[in-house]
Structures are given as C-alpha cells and as structure tokens.
Amino acid sequence: MPFDQPLPREVKVTDSASLFRLEERACDLSLNSRLDPAWVRANAALDGAHYLWPALWNSLAHRPEVPRQLRCELLITLRAGDRVVSWLDVLPADFNPLPRVTSREEGMQVSQLLDRAPSVREWLLREGGGSGQQ
Template identity: 35%
Template sequence: MSSGVPRTVKAVDTPELVRLDAEAIACGLNRNHGAGWLADYADPAAVHYLWPVLVHRADHRPEFSPHWRCLLLLAMCDGQQVSSLLDVLPASFTELPETLDAATKTEIAHRLEHGGLLTQAQWADRNP
C-alpha cells in the first residue's frame, strides 16, 4: 500500500458506486468502468467495497491530481464477486461513511489481495 492514502476500506451501495464511476469518467480518470457498465452489470442491491491502494497522478488533468486508485470488490448481477480498479477523488472517498469494523476491513483487503478473484475484465469476457 502506498503512503498518502487512507488505511481503510469503505462500503458503498450500487447507486453510490455508479456515481463515483461517473465522476471518474467526467474527470477523465483512467480507471473507470465506462458509461452505464456498472448500472448494467453490478448487482443493484449489493454492497461493494473500495480500498485505496495508491496515490495516482494524472499530468493530463492536474485539477484532479492526485487522486486515489482503489481496489474494488464488486458484486455482479450473477452473484459473483470480482476485483476491479476505480480512481476516486480524495474528497469523494473521504465523504463516504465509515461503516465497517476492523475485522471486516481486514477480511475484504485479504480477499482483494489473495482471494483468487476474477477481474472485472475476465468476468466481462465470460459474460458478453
């Protein structure tokens, strides 16, 4: 994990995740899922988890730099959980409420690092 990012995991519902993804797209950040993709394929009733892992700089968009590159534990519409990446503005991440206990945060981080999860791209290739 890179210094400069919060050492926490935050839970987000699907509407909030779609909003964060739209914000990344609008800001020209590299790690996003494309307009409408999450609304089409993420489980609309699920909770997803964001874990900032590094500070990312976008020289082409200095007004949005730096931002945080987050690992994302994403629940799909078919019930699978996959890993993905999402660039999030620091203020947007900070505004998300802290709702998880330490043990849950540790378990989610472990799943993202060592869980053998499919990536979002692998899931998309298998579910055209």
C-alpha cells in the same frame, strides 16, 4: 493536498447508487482507472455492497487542473451474486465521506475477496461478454 500525505488505510463500503456516481464522475473527469458506467449500471447488484481499498495516489501531470486521486481496488458485487475486482480512481473529496468498514472481520473478508475474485476482464471472458473497460 500535500504530496506527502499518507495513503488512507481504510476500506470503504458503498451502495450501488454511490458506486454509479463515483464511476460517472471518474468518466466525466477522464480519469485513468474506471469502468464504463453503463456496464456498472447493467451488472452491479442494485442492493449490493461494494468496497474500495486505496492502493496508491495518482495524478495527471498533463492535466494539472484535475486534483490528485486515490487509485482504489474496487470489489463489485454483481447481480448474480458473483464478485469481481477492478480499479477506480476517486477524488479524496468523494472518498472521505463514504462509510468505512468498522469490523475487523468484514475488513479481512474484503481483503480475501480482493485477492481471490476475478477481474472484470476475467469475468467477462468467462461469461463471454464484452469489455467493461474504457
């Protein structure tokens, strides 16, 4: 993938099964930005919609065998209905086939939620739980 490739400017929506696969892949590849897949499985709403918004390209200079990744803001819908924000590094081959948000209204709503939702860390501190970060 060329290094001058522009960042995708689209919000992707994913179901929980796909989110679990993305988190597990990031963990298997030891990518920098990810959550503990067990935490995601325990807390993400099984029927929830989750959103990815690319923020920057990331690469692991010390591991050239790992392809460049999209570092995405991740909006997770939790089982209790709360939403939290985190980061997730996603390979372009995994990001591209995800369905994209097609309405401007939904995209604007996701943007506002990304700005207002607490981070996973803030949510955990408020709820008194352990860390979801690795």
